[in-house]
Amino acid sequence: MSAVVRTTDLVKQYGEGETAVRALNGVSCEIEEGEYLSIMGPSGSGKSTLFNMIGGLDKPSEGSVYVNSVDIAQLTPRELAYLRCHTIGYIFQTFNLIQVRTALENVTLPMLFAGLKPDEADEKGMKLLDQVGLANRYHHRPSELSGGQQQRVAIARSLANSPSIVLADEPTGNLDLKTGQEIIDLLRHLNQEHSVTVISATHDHKMLDVSDRIFHIRDGVLAEIEERAVRT
């Protein structure tokens, strides 16, 4: 199996001189195509930083991140936007839907960035909303949806351009137990159905049970790699 994401000696330092903080201190890892990976660690351990690095949301201080064998530090802002549009889907703890747009518009916006025609985008968007069980709420604004529903819209949006990676930063952090479980099941289901790589930063133990592998991050280093369920 080939590595979809690879990092080499990744270092991220915030600040300079004596007040500098090393959020990541030399992380090398490989993430395989189609796996369901959880990044686990206490808050402040650097897992969100690692998440941001892998997603091309932030630049490493040292070391490199390769996504599909492309060193993302070498990309121009435009190429990076293209990578974010086509290769990576993002899911956030706080959902981060565009408040001013309806559920369907939120899902289709990345498709419009990718150059799809509006009617193609609407059709594909409805299909995705249907997959997450929200087809009947397509014209609702995020403020009219519950937390779990908003996260479902966010999941549909992350899959808009059939990415090879879905990055989820604490996707269940703002949800109650039952809704969180539903979101986890949905992610796992989509992971298997679309064979999309799911990488999620979490400290939710329910999440770990469905993971193929778990990265334990402590003090900015990759302390342990745990193998879980045998892939089917």
Add this chain to the structure above:
Amino acid sequence: MKQFKDVDPPLWVAWNQALAGIRVRIWRHGLTAIGIALGMAFFASVQTMRVNTFGAEPFEIQRLQWLAATSLIMCVVGVTNSMLMSVTERYREIGTIKCLGASDRFIVKVFLLESLVIGLVASLTGSLIGSMAIVVASGAPFLGSLAVVGVSTSLGLLLTVVAAVAPAVQAARMPAAAALRVDI
């Protein structure tokens, strides 16, 4: 990586996003627009007085020039401040659409269009009100005052657009993670 294309979505995508932004924040933007309109009304009224001072005493003319300069500074500060505020409170939104694959240029375009709409409506209304009030009150010539309206509308529009686009450019260039972290 798939074939890289250097294209932005068509302009209407940015236009829709800008309109949606205005529609949903209609009260917030309305307040900003009123601030801009008031500033421009003040500027336009003093300007109308100043250009219609034939036969007035030199002391009077000097006083009006001074007042016009003050009103200009006030409207520059007022307009830029309200536009700056309305952009900086949206850094998170900028970070989010960056994650969805928006190019820096697209983000700037959205804010440019939004500020064009707000700036045009607000400065035109404000300048008209300010200038026409003086025309009615002191019988200044109507046609000459239209020139003042033209000048002060363009000035208001320029200020609004610059004050919106400058922070938008800065936000668009930020790493997406940094824009997402900004909490207001």
